Amino acid sequence: MNSTxxxxxxxxxxxxxxxxxxxxRPPETGGRESAILILFGEGPQGPDLLLIQRNHGLRRHAGQPAFPGGRIEAADGSPEAAALREAxxxxxxxxxxxxxxxxxxxxYLSYSDFRVVPVLAWWREPCEVRPVDLGEVAAVSRVPVADLAAPENRVEVRYGEGPRRGPGFRVGGMLVWGFTGAIVDSLLVLGGWELPWRREGLTDMFEATPHGLRPVG
Known part of the structure; x- marks a missing residue:
């Protein structure tokens, strides 16, 4: 067994x-309760994270990479149980x-009014994974932390016409951004994995639109 x-x-x-x-930051009241599973494992390149890519036909977050997760049901009993069930x-x-x-x-995800509990977990006994709910999930990937931390894989995403920007990661044929990208960015800092990268004057930038991302410049 592979201990934590x-x-x-x-x-x-x-x-x-x-x-x-x-x-x-979640509001004091309201919002739909949900949970996601941030699952670390040990792969050939060291620590990795389990990510899914959402189906392109979804009404919300279509085609976006994400952590497995979803609504907390009454039968779950806890965010941890919900995150494991959804995964x-x-x-x-x-x-x-x-x-x-x-x-x-x-x-809190204001766009979809979800209150999200991120559950951190260790993949003690890894198994084969694949898209099971094909209506929701298009692909499943184990992404090495080393790839996420690599400066050449990092980009910035601009949200609309305003000054707000967020982190993005080009890994495994995906562009990880938005809510998931922000969590990944925080994990890299907390885990001591972040490497220096050129934040200013980026030539490789993307802009978030209602239909996804488009290159800027």
């Missing part, structure tokens, strides 16, 4: 008290081989 590594328990301790950017339904991952190690602070 020290670096992940240390990351869980730090993540539990990480600051939440103002746009992601199993979407990717075929076996919850029996996963150890939950902590949570990130609750986050």
């Amino acid at each position: 590594p020290h670096w992940l328990t240390a990351l869980a301790d730090s993540a539990g008290t990480m600051p939440v950017p103002h746009p992601m 199993a339904e979407e990717t075929g991952v076996d919850p029996a081989g996963i150890d939950v190690v902590g949570r990130l602070p609750e986050l």
Whole structure:
């Protein structure tokens, strides 16, 4: 069995008290309760993360990479149970081989009115994964943390006409951005994996539109 590594328990301790950017702070009331699974494993290139790519036909977040997850149902009993159930339904991952190690602070997606509990977990006994719910999931990938941290894979995403920008990562044939990109960016910092990269004057930038992303410049 592959016991939880020290670096992940240390990351869980730090993540539990990480600051939440103002746009992601949940309102005092309201919002639909949901959970996502941030599942770390050990792959050929070291630590990796399990990501899905959403189906292009979805009404919300179509085609976007994301962490497995969804609504918390009454029968779940906890965000952890909901995150594991949703991950199993979407990717075929076996919850029996996963150890939950902590949570990130609750986050808010104003666009879809979701209150999201990010559940941090260790993939003690990895298994084969694949798109199970084909109506929701187009692809499933284990993405090495080293690829996410590599400066040459990092881009900026501009949100509309205003000054707001967010991190993006070009990995595994995907562009990880938005809510998921912001969480990945925070995890890289908390885990001590972030490498120096050119934030200013980027020639490789993307702009978020209602239909996805388009290159800028």
